[in-house]
Amino acid sequence: MFRSVIVRSSSSAKQSLLRRSFSSSSSSVPERKVAILGAAGGIGQPLALLMKLNPLVSSLSLFDIANTPGVAADVGHINTRSEVVGYMGDDELAKALEGADLVIIPAGVPRKPGMTRDDLFNINAGIVKNLCSAIAKYCPHALVNMISNPVNSTVPIAAEIFKKAGMYDEKKLFGVTTLDVVRAKTFYAGKANVPVAEVNVPVIGGHAGVTILPLFSQATPQANLSSDVLTALTKRTQDGGTEVVEAKAGKGSATLSMAYAGALFADACLKGLNGVPDVVECSYVQSTITELPFFASKVRLGKNGVEEVLDLGPLSDFEKEGLEALKPELKSSIEKGVKFANQ
Ligand SMILES: NC(=O)c1ccc[n+]([C@@H]2O[C@H](COP(=O)([O-])OP(=O)(O)OC[C@H]3O[C@@H](n4cnc5c(N)ncnc54)[C@H](O)[C@@H]3O)[C@@H](O)[C@H]2O)c1
Numbered sequence: 001m002f003r004s005v006i007v008r009s010s011s012s013a014k015q016s017l018l019r020r021s022f023s024s025s026s027s028s029v030p031e032r033k034v035a036i037l038g039a040a041g042g043i044g045q046p047l048a049l050l051m052k053l054n055p056l057v058s059s060l061s062l063f064d065i066a067n068t069p070g071v072a073a074d075v076g077h078i079n080t081r082s083e084v085v086g087y088m089g090d091d092e093l094a095k096a097l098e099g100a101d102l103v104i105i106p107a108g109v110p111r112k113p114g115m116t117r118d119d120l121f122n123i124n125a126g127i128v129k130n131l132c133s134a135i136a137k138y139c140p141h142a143l144v145n146m147i148s149n150p151v152n153s154t155v156p157i158a159a160e161i162f163k164k165a166g167m168y169d170e171k172k173l174f175g176v177t178t179l180d181v182v183r184a185k186t187f188y189a190g191k192a193n194v195p196v197a198e199v200n201v202p203v204i205g206g207h208a209g210v211t212i213l214p215l216f217s218q219a220t221p222q223a224n225l226s227s228d229v230l231t232a233l234t235k236r237t238q239d240g241g242t243e244v245v246e247a248k249a250g251k252g253s254a255t256l257s258m259a260y261a262g263a264l265f266a267d268a269c270l271k272g273l274n275g276v277p278d279v280v281e282c283s284y285v286q287s288t289i290t291e292l293p294f295f296a297s298k299v300r301l302g303k304n305g306v307e308e309v310l311d312l313g314p315l316s317d318f319e320k321e322g323l324e325a326l327k328p329e330l331k332s333s334i335e336k337g338v339k340f341a342n343q
């Protein structure tokens with residue numbers, strides 16, 4: 001049965017407002033197809049909305065195992081540039097992916113209170129493996145933004161699947177850690193009493209507990225915060241996901257803030273693809289800046305994806321300790337992903 005929903009929409013003057021809020025795009029932006037895998041989920045739906053508002057997207061492909069026709073029909077009525085197509089079930093995965101420039105993956109189960117992200121491994125590793133096998137086949141040149149947890153392991157899984165398929169390009173695979181940066185900025189602005197829109201804080205390492213290491217010593221605008229406050233800010237950033245999981249009390253994890261963060265990172269990737277200079281975001285990528293093969297740090301984005309993995313810059317003693325402390329956990333999460341993909 002053909003289940004896709006196709007809704008075309010025309011541009012309007014209101015797009016200029018959205019254009020200003022999302023991108024500094026010009027009148028001649030290239031065609032870009034973005035596919036969201038897991039598009040009917042808690043993250044997928046608001047992410048689909050935000051990508052529909054992004055004028056850099058010309059084609060929005062919404063894939064899930066269920067419920068995408070409704071999401072596509074709904075989002076597709078928004079009068080912005082992109083054509084929206086919903087695809088449902090494995091039979092339609094190929095069509096969802098063909099021609100994609102960017103694939104965003106929020107498919108998989110979220111945490112409940114008391115769980116770690118690694119507790120999601122058994123279910124999500126298999127989902128990611130299958131989706132990445134399809135990406136290798138149907139859109140091997142696309143950038144991949146991995147949201148599904150545990151990101152510390154799902155990104156290495158994706159890399160191994162791509163290597164087996166003979167199309168791995170380390171410049172095109174990203175673990176999305178933008179939510180850690182979003183949280184660090186919000187929490188820092190509150191304590192430093194500075195306008196949140198002006199704040200920048202790099203977050204390095206990985207995306208789980210102590211592997212999340214915000215570098216508040218490099219935060220701008222600078223503020224003279226005590227070491228107790230910096231310790232508390234670091235802990236709150238590391239526990240930000242758990243804070244939301246507990247507040248949602250069994251109804252899932254961060255979805256709205258994640259959709260916002262995912263949309264920001266996807267927008268940065270699209271700008272890079274389009275040749276906008278000096279697009280720098282933190283992301284968990286293949287890396288040589290530490291001894292670990294995958295590591296989150298600032299990354300310069302360009303026409304081929306990762307243009308440069310930037311080094312860490314000066315760390316405070318507290319951050320140096322945090323960096324050493326995160327390495328064993330991150331190493332074992334990477335190894336777990338590599339082993340799973342090769343078994
Ligand atoms: N990277 C981050 O910062 C971050 C932040 C928040 C959540 N997450 C993770 O994102 C994932 C999704 O979270 P959510 O709250 O949206 O969960 P959700 O359960 O609300 O949605 C997940 C969606 O994935 C779909 N899905 C399952 N298997 C699929 C498959 N094989 N192909 C396509 N779609 C499939 C489900 O049908 C569902 O619609 C979780 O693993 C969560 O831990 C990551």
Ligand SMILES: O=C(O)C[C@H](O)C(=O)O
Nearest residue numbers: 111149240241242253254
């Ligand atoms: O905490 C989670 O399980 C979801 C996500 O990784 C987050 O940081 O919010």
